[in-house]
Amino acid sequence: MNIVNSSENSSPRLIYDLSYLQDDEALKDSALIVFNSQRENHNDFLKNNFHEDKNALDKVSEESLHSALNETTKVSDIVQDRKLSNCIAYNFDNVKDAIISEKLKYLREKVDEIAKLRIQEFFKLEGHFDFENTGHFWYPPNGYMGWHTNNRNPGWRFYISYVDKPGKSFFRYRDPISKEIITSYDKQWNFRLFKVSLDKSLWHAVYSDTHRFSIGYTIKFDE
Numbered sequence: 001m002n003i004v005n006s007s008e009n010s011s012p013r014l015i016y017d018l019s020y021l022q023d024d025e026a027l028k029d030s031a032l033i034v035f036n037s038q039r040e041n042h043n044d045f046l047k048n049n050f051h052e053d054k055n056a057l058d059k060v061s062e063e064s065l066h067s068a069l070n071e072t073t074k075v076s077d078i079v080q081d082r083k084l085s086n087c088i089a090y091n092f093d094n095v096k097d098a099i100i101s102e103k104l105k106y107l108r109e110k111v112d113e114i115a116k117l118r119i120q121e122f123f124k125l126e127g128h129f130d131f132e133n134t135g136h137f138w139y140p141p142n143g144y145m146g147w148h149t150n151n152r153n154p155g156w157r158f159y160i161s162y163v164d165k166p167g168k169s170f171f172r173y174r175d176p177i178s179k180e181i182i183t184s185y186d187k188q189w190n191f192r193l194f195k196v197s198l199d200k201s202l203w204h205a206v207y208s209d210t211h212r213f214s215i216g217y218t219i220k221f222d223e
Contacts, residue, residue: 014176014202015194021118022189030110031160035213037107038138042088042099046140049097051086056144060172060205062181068147068203078145080152085145087206090136108133111160111215119158119219122193135159135216139169139208147205150196153218161190161214169208176200186212 021027058064078084079094091105092098116131134153139145150157163169169186177200184192186208194202196218206212 013195014197014200015173015192017184018118018122018191018193021191022187024114024118027111027114027118027160028162028189030114031162031215034104034107034111034215035162037104038088038090038213039211041101041103042138045099046088046138050088050140050143052140052142053086053144054142056086056142056207059144059146060207065147065174065181065203065205078148084148085137085143085206087143087145088138088140090138091133104136108136108215112217115158115160115215115217119156119193119217123219123221125221129219129221130155132218133215134218135214137212137214137216139206139212139214141209141211143206143208143212145206147203149201149203151198151201154196154198156219157192157194157196157216158219159190159192159214159216161186161192161212163188163190163208163210163212165210168210169206169212171204171206173202173204176202 053059078089079092082095082097089095089098091100093100112133119131120129163186166188167185171184171186171190171192172181173194174181176197194204196202
């Protein structure tokens, strides 16, 4: 398998590791409040509804990517195909087993506010731009999200993730230009920004052998 364990070799302006946000205590503290609430309030849901997959690693392998590339219908997201992932999803109206929680929406407002400001600063944006929460997940051990593109909703994606055990989970993607498959192992805190483009599909997947919590956003602006 030609899988590279790195996050530094991708094409420019398609994916960034915003590692400087490791020092952003305001962002981390607000996100941790959300993640702790998930853990405290939805443990019974985890026990009764999460289906651990011992073959989770196979679902994010190079072979699985080749299979996905050969499918007539290319999978965009879990709304299109819930079988793409066994993760616990939050506040998706169109995912039948998602947890709908007004409390988490309320707790997440502070995260949304700070994250939007950080993205505005990163891109040096002035005036209006679209910034929408489009992903909120809990990956227990042997959790995964298989290969997909998000191409139904192009734009930039910004993901904040926290893991209990660093190095036990990863974000894996295929560079749209070089076609190299790159595995970016999770630190405890991770701040990844990547571009979803119809003409340069960024296939990506997630695997976790620890508890992994993530909040994601879609950003759109004139470039």
